[in-house]
Amino acid sequence: MTNKEVAELAGVSSAAVSRYLNGGYLSAEKRERIAAAIEQTGYVPSANARILRTRKSNTVGVVLSKTDARTMEAVSAGLEKYLYASGYGTTIAYVGDDTMAEVTAMRSLLERQIDGIVLVSTGPVPGDIELFERARVPVVIVGQRVRNVNCVLFDVRGAAYDLATSLGCTPQSKVAYIDAGDRRQSFDIHRRRGFVEGLAQVGVDGGNVTILTGGFTVSSSYNAVRELLAKTGEFDYISCATDTHAAGAIKAIRELRDLGQLPRMPKVSGFGNDPILQAVAGPIPSVEFDYEECGIKAAEMMTALIKGTARSIMSLQLGYRIVGV
Amino acid sequence: MDINEIARRAGVSRATVSRYLNNGYVSQEKRDLISRIIRETGYVPSQHAQQLRTGKTRLVGVVIPKINSQSVSRMVAGITSVLANNNYQVVLANTDNDERVEVDYLNLFARRNHVDGIILIATQFTKAHRTAISHLRVPLVVLGQRLAGHDSVFHDDYHAMFDLTSLVLRTSRMPSFLGVLKEDVSAGRERRRGFLDACHAAGITPPPDALRVVKFDADSGYFGAEQILDAIPTVDAIVCATDDIAFGAAMCMIEYGKRVPDDVQITGVGDSLLSRISRPSLTTAHLPYKTSGMEAARLLLSRIESSGGPVQEIIMGYEVYARNSIR
Numbered sequence: 001m002t003n004k005e006v007a008e009l010a011g012v013s014s015a016a017v018s019r020y021l022n023g024g025y026l027s028a029e030k031r032e033r034i035a036a037a038i039e040q041t042g043y044v045p046s047a048n049a050r051i052l053r054t055r056k057s058n059t060v061g062v063v064l065s066k067t068d069a070r071t072m073e074a075v076s077a078g079l080e081k082y083l084y085a086s087g088y089g090t091t092i093a094y095v096g097d098d099t100m101a102e103v104t105a106m107r108s109l110l111e112r113q114i115d116g117i118v119l120v121s122t123g124p125v126p127g128d129i130e131l132f133e134r135a136r137v138p139v140v141i142v143g144q145r146v147r148n149v150n151c152v153l154f155d156v157r158g159a160a161y162d163l164a165t166s167l168g169c170t171p172q173s174k175v176a177y178i179d180a181g182d183r184r185q186s187f188d189i190h191r192r193r194g195f196v197e198g199l200a201q202v203g204v205d206g207g208n209v210t211i212l213t214g215g216f217t218v219s220s221s222y223n224a225v226r227e228l229l230a231k232t233g234e235f236d237y238i239s240c241a242t243d244t245h246a247a248g249a250i251k252a253i254r255e256l257r258d259l260g261q262l263p264r265m266p267k268v269s270g271f272g273n274d275p276i277l278q279a280v281a282g283p284i285p286s287v288e289f290d291y292e293e294c295g296i297k298a299a300e301m302m303t304a305l306i307k308g309t310a311r312s313i314m315s316l317q318l319g320y321r322i323v324g325v
Numbered sequence: 326m327d328i329n330e331i332a333r334r335a336g337v338s339r340a341t342v343s344r345y346l347n348n349g350y351v352s353q354e355k356r357d358l359i360s361r362i363i364r365e366t367g368y369v370p371s372q373h374a375q376q377l378r379t380g381k382t383r384l385v386g387v388v389i390p391k392i393n394s395q396s397v398s399r400m401v402a403g404i405t406s407v408l409a410n411n412n413y414q415v416v417l418a419n420t421d422n423d424e425r426v427e428v429d430y431l432n433l434f435a436r437r438n439h440v441d442g443i444i445l446i447a448t449q450f451t452k453a454h455r456t457a458i459s460h461l462r463v464p465l466v467v468l469g470q471r472l473a474g475h476d477s478v479f480h481d482d483y484h485a486m487f488d489l490t491s492l493v494l495r496t497s498r499m500p501s502f503l504g505v506l507k508e509d510v511s512a513g514r515e516r517r518r519g520f521l522d523a524c525h526a527a528g529i530t531p532p533p534d535a536l537r538v539v540k541f542d543a544d545s546g547y548f549g550a551e552q553i554l555d556a557i558p559t560v561d562a563i564v565c566a567t568d569d570i571a572f573g574a575a576m577c578m579i580e581y582g583k584r585v586p587d588d589v590q591i592t593g594v595g596d597s598l599l600s601r602i603s604r605p606s607l608t609t610a611h612l613p614y615k616t617s618g619m620e621a622a623r624l625l626l627s628r629i630e631s632s633g634g635p636v637q638e639i640i641m642g643y644e645v646y647a648r649n650s651i652r
Contacts, residue, residue, distance in 0.1 A: 145640070147481075147484055148642060155636075155638065158473060289635070290634065290635045293634055293635055297637075311613065311616045311619070312613035312616040312617075312641055312642050313641075313642030314616075314620065314639055314640060314641045314642055315481075315639070315640040315642075316637060316638070316639050316640075317637070317638035317639075317640065318635040318636065318637060318638075319474070319635040319636025319637070319638075320635065320636075321635075
């Protein structure tokens with residue numbers, strides 16, 4: 001009995017049988033047919049297939065998606081540092097900002113000999129949550145919380161709250177908050193919520209708070225802030241959801257100031273404490289996260305899962321540091 | 326038997342034996358020699374001498390709200406298993422749910438050289454707690470609750486209750502809830518929030534009478550259920566914040582001639598031993614108490630070894646066990 005015969009009996013391709021044996025993607029229907037065929041024939045996969053299934057490859061797949069470059073770099077540095085030291089290699093898939101590509105990358109990793117998958121993403125997780133449940137290898141998600149999956153993430157809501165309360169706002173302050181306005185991004189939602197709650201805590205009147213949608217880039221943020229300030233220049237604070245937004249805001253403010261069109265100089269705050277922005281724009285209030293530590297923790301969690309020493313699903317939420325206030 | 330004798334027998338200096346005992350550098354060859362002699366002689370180094378030398382007590386203070394609780398004993402079992410493996414001993418401080426006693430213990434432990442670290446299994450945080458905690462000079466891990474800005478290990482009470490309630494709402498339209506005080510954020514506020522959000526998601530708004538606050542025991546669950554039945558005779562589910570409360574509620578229903586689960590579905594939280602063997606067996610959520618204790622102990626040990634690094638909050642997963650108290 002071979003893989004091919006099982007495939008014929010089940011009426012599927014032999015690649016499908018192979019994927020079945022190795023934890024790759026398969027429709028539920030094919031999965032059932034193959035299981036039935038295997039049961040019926042008492043088929044035992046060949047040595048090679050068995051190796052694929054049982055032997056550890058000591059490789060962890062890493063999918064990087066919907067995360068800015070600096071975060072990705074630091075998180076993967078932390079991941080690799082710990083994994084290499086523990087005797088694991090990594091296979092990294094970078095998939096940009098595309099949920100379909102994320103699913104494809106996860107599937108193709110699952111078809112390979114990997115011991116586990118780390119998905120780094122703050123964007124919407126593949127709707128195909130079953131993918132995780134079907135994965136016969138452990139999964140760790142970095143950047144957000146997904147139920148019933150091991151996760152490592154940052155307390156963005158707490159960070160935004162603390163930043164808002166430490167800016168020095170008074171109840172009369174006029175505050176603009178700019179973010180990407182991406183309601184699919186859990187990061188975006190929690191950060192905005194935390195910031196607005198923080199402002200309310202220090203007594204800022206809700207009517208004095210403007211929420212601005214500033215896209216994902218420096219230039220989209222620049223345009224949004226320029227337009228806002230051209231309409232009403234009277235802002236005390238422009239708080240940015242990311243340092244990318246902060247860079248755009250600072251550019252817009254400087255231009256308008258140089259043109260003499262800004263009656264009041266707003267204070268800009270960032271999020272993430274990008275050293276390049278701080279070097280160019282001077283120290284601005286911001287929040288610092290230890291991205292490398294985040295990668296290390298995710299790798300720690302992954303190796304515990306692979307070795308079977310992890311006894312329960314858990315999420316780890318890491319703290320932050322407010323800087324420049 | 327003392328350190329001089331070990332040194333003489335191993336043929337090394339006293340200083341080498343001392344370094345060996347206090348985790349200083351010793352060559353592998355000498356290390357093997359010394360460990361063999363210590364094994365042969367059964368020598369146990371003086372704890373007091375070690376403390377003088379390293380400034381470490383190798384004691385961890387664990388503050389618990391009560392002794393007679395399965396969840397607490399499971400957490401403590403997890404804590405001690407990890408600490409014992411790392412040559413730490415545990416000092417247990419029982420507060421009998423008295424938050425003033427809790428603060429007293431924190432203050433006591435805060436004094437120099439009492440313990441190397443503290444695990445606090447808390448039910449609520451008062452201002453006095455926060456003050457006492459801010460004066461601690463040793464690492465602290467909070468277990469069972471989230472305390473913003475501090476290392477903590479806690480359970481996903483919200484989602485566990487959300488899932489349990491959703492399960493009940495497959496066949497119930499008049500659900501009720503027996504919860505505990507909202508000052509207890511985990512067991513009180515989060516579980517209540519999970520219940521209400523699941524109702525909301527199912528398009529149900531429970532009347533105010535359907536939500537009762539009771540104590541953590543079966544008697545209180547009984548009386549709470551009685552009040553609910555009195556106010557809402559058509560009630561067809563009682564979702565309870567703990568297994569004990571659920572046992573009381575089930576007893577009440579049975580005494581009033583209601584069938585569980587045919588007339589009224591009942592759920593608890595905690596997956597206690599009794600939940601498996603009660604009649605009908607109780608649908609509940611398993612919260613990994615022992616594992617959470619182990620995680621808290623690991624986190625504390627890492628803080629005792631080296632300070633710095635971001636605050637860590639570990640949120641444990643859960644499992645819902647659908648048993649016979651639901652339809």
